[in-house]
Amino acid sequence: MNLPVLNEQEIEFLLYDFLDTENLLQRPRYHEHSKETFNATLETARQIAEKYFANHNAKGDSQEPTFDGETVTIIAETKQAWDAFAEAGFLAAHYEFEKGGMQLPEVILRAAMAYFNAANVATSGYPFLTIGAANLINEFASDAQKETYLPYMQSGQFAGTMALTEPNQGSALADIKTKALPQADGSYRLFGTKMYISGGDQNLTENIIHMVLARIEGAPAGTKGISLFICPKYLVGENGQLGARNDVKLAGLLHKMGYRNTTSTVLNFGEEQGAHAFLVGEANKGLFYMFQMMNEARIGVALGASCLGYQGFQYSLEYAKGRPQGRHPSNKDPESPQVNIIKHADVKRMLLAQKAYSEGALALCLYASSLMEDSKTAESDEQRQQAFKILDLITPMVKSWPSKYALRANELAIQVLGGSGYIREYPVEQMYRDNRLNPIHEGTEGIQGLDLLGRKVPMGNLENYQLLISKILETSSQFANDSELSDGSTKLVNAVNRLNQVTSHLMAALAKGKVDSGLANATLYLDIFGHTLVAWIWLRQMAVANEKLKAREALSADQIHYYLGKLQAGKFFIRYELPQIYANCDLLESLDSTCLEMQEDWF
């Protein structure tokens, strides 16, 4: 069974019906574009993803990268994929024309990225990280630094990494230990070890530009003393010429459960004389710079998770359509023919859950991308600020919700296939293994929960929170009297009201200085807020489908089925998933301290 990479109908719906992406053409930055150039971009992505990424998704898993002490070897198809991606201009596509880019909107490029993720999430890691590293340079580095590195990161000659994590620090960035010693020439020498650095070494590009967080000697403790450095594998001269090998060495590869074709590395900086490195922007502002990009990376991780969830859904759907087994419970005649398993209510439940999770997650990621776009190019200052505020608030949920629930989708995809789902002769077990990474990297669920409840919600006296809530209630009231949508609308309002109560209680506790108990169940808060947010995303998708179905005579049978499916998946989410929040709402509201009070010795 050959699975297509994503589904064009779904992407088309999300971009042009759910989000009004065509409207971006009104903005000056996109005057030279058209729906045709947008779609041509997506079509190119789809073709390259199918030809150069999907072809080695399984092979990169079974023949993972190796390191012989000297050289890292990655299967050759990876290099071909990298080259195809670079040659099509995707490494630079979001830059302005005059910077060698295609001046394409964020949301179109994220949709394009979805094709690569769906085809091969591990190989997609290399361009994904390179784009992120280049963005950091483009945003915060000096003109000379930009000139030295950017053209070659855009062309695909150099790759990039983000080197944050250290062996003894993990999520606690405040405790980064890598040292930067200032040199007479204004450069620095780095000493320290970074761990879990994706793409930290490879044999795809002639050079690798590491964006490294380190602490300049004498800098203040904690997050206020962290600076950002460019640290290339090979020093770079004029016109991209490679100089000496820098003192950054691969200590070893880590061997992941999934996501295997992305190398995961331990890098030693300064085993000898120190790794040459160049400060980006101002000293001690490194974490601030990194966070700008981390939000992009968080959407990126979530998009990868969503695509894995979606592919598992599509695969198990096709399997269920073609696999006869059993009969309806009401049919006791063993001589009657078996039905395909898609006819069984429980299989439909597992498929509907996958659809609700993965399409909800995909829609959430593209909505976040549209907010990112709006925060930069919306017409008015107010619109730009509003988009930024909502994006800033929801980023923890955008990161974590798809990571958690698209993994659940993959768990169900395996279950639909039964024994076949558990063996490597079928692709869904790899999706499940690949996807298990996503709740960990770019901020674990626990970190996202603390970020949401401890920082993003209270910010500006709950201004951003109120803004989002008002938008959700606006949608709900809009459809309160529509026969198809009123049930969902009412249930969403109830959920929002409950969320508001819980939030008030928690804010009151935090205001009274009950910081540790107020934040003790922050991960549950992340979950209930995420579910409410996605219920809104679903109601909006349902509203579009409902509108389309009102002009049913203009639709093909296939379109009618597609929209009916959207309605049913939305109903599923609102009936089966949204009510799950209430038990956790009660726990949160009561400031339950069962976990906080548990003692180490009692385990």
Added chain:
Amino acid sequence: MNLPVLNEQEIEFLLYDFLDTENLLQRPRYHEHSKETFNATLETARQIAEKYFANHNAKGDSQEPTFDGETVTIIAETKQAWDAFAEAGFLAAHYEFEKGGMQLPEVILRAAMAYFNAANVATSGYPFLTIGAANLINEFASDAQKETYLPYMQSGQFAGTMALTEPNQGSALADIKTKALPQADGSYRLFGTKMYISGGDQNLTENIIHMVLARIEGAPAGTKGISLFICPKYLVGENGQLGARNDVKLAGLLHKMGYRNTTSTVLNFGEEQGAHAFLVGEANKGLFYMFQMMNEARIGVALGASCLGYQGFQYSLEYAKGRPQGRHPSNKDPESPQVNIIKHADVKRMLLAQKAYSEGALALCLYASSLMEDSKTAESDEQRQQAFKILDLITPMVKSWPSKYALRANELAIQVLGGSGYIREYPVEQMYRDNRLNPIHEGTEGIQGLDLLGRKVPMGNLENYQLLISKILETSSQFANDSELSDGSTKLVNAVNRLNQVTSHLMAALAKGKVDSGLANATLYLDIFGHTLVAWIWLRQMAVANEKLKAREALSADQIHYYLGKLQAGKFFIRYELPQIYANCDLLESLDSTCLEMQEDWF
């Protein structure tokens, strides 16, 4: 970090405090035993498990069995483990003394098996299946058949398998196609293909005895036409002498995500002249016989799942105790030392959830084993019947609850370790991969849900159901006024009342002939009933701990901590987990038809 295999304190608590296993010594069958012989058995199991099973758990995963077209090769340590298991007498331990056994109770042997499962669930598969196959012969075969096979399956010369599943039938046993042609000498010849047969071929034993479900030519359609056969790899003469190679051939190995050191095979019966096979018991009663054993196998699967969950809990616990990272949210001083992550509320939550899931699952499995014991050896006929009735009712939950929630525990173990959890350099990712099999084999969750709601609950006008409910309410009322237990007691009563309402609604629907809609959400019913059942299991564990703590002066500090931990984990389950059922109760009560109504074309 070297992880012990299970935890003797936990097993001791479950056997002698939670279950009154010592009381079995009163029964005539165990008069020659003592608590010392019970414990010596457990200690032997622990030692063999640590020495011969734990040693190759990781190796059997990374160097999985291979097949060169002629021979299956399994890493040599597996054979040593098999031999040690057999030599210690565990293959025969539950048989009477005069049958060469040790006449040990079921619950002690299950606890012993837990050590092997915890050490290496995949290698444990071989003895586990052999015991099951031998039990089938012992229970239903003729004396001549017993004599031919049993001594060698007890000694470890022969292994056994259970060959049910076929490529095009999966869960639908009614549609088994393997044919049995009667021969003049009273034997049969088998023709057909079996798939996912664990241990279907190996290089551990000189012979393999397959217990095969097949359909005698002309038998009725469906489950009423299935017979059980003994089909050895090599024909067996007198005194275990091997004869000709039988016509059952390994078509190939399947390559699983986990559980890798257990071969998973496709077997062809009758590629040539037909595989010699011997009918067990009466024709067309095969499924009835198999189901007797399947219930044992279901507890076995659940026990394996529970042990994997428990090992992940123990590993992540030790990791969390020794891993410094971050500070409490209320501490803003970056120069203060980091705390170990076990101090973080969210990490405690993840550990408590693992403790609640895995210890709850383990307790449930051993309780089920004690019911199995009681159903055979309890003093009065009534007690035996009562035990059988409750066991029969709860078996679907005993199989499915640990399989689902111990996997969730492993998911959390990975999350506690963060990046380390995701790499093969640490053991928890293998546990997660191994455990993913358990919701699939020996009846998927969907199958268990239908079995529970469609057969086990309504049976005898809900007699068994009412019996269990009255037992649960008895426990609750017993502790309704205890200051430590009253909250849990009240919440359990509320849950039971709600379960009763939901059950009544569903039974009424089924009685009205609404079979398909009544059973549409059977998997959710399985889940809410399972959670209620485990809440009872937890309240009973809490009650024991509470009682012990009343005589605190007689306890060591370690014991006090252990019992406080039991209380807290029970509270966690009742506060964080049990309330999750209510949303699904509402769905079930409303006979929600969202899934049933979903159409294939709409996906």
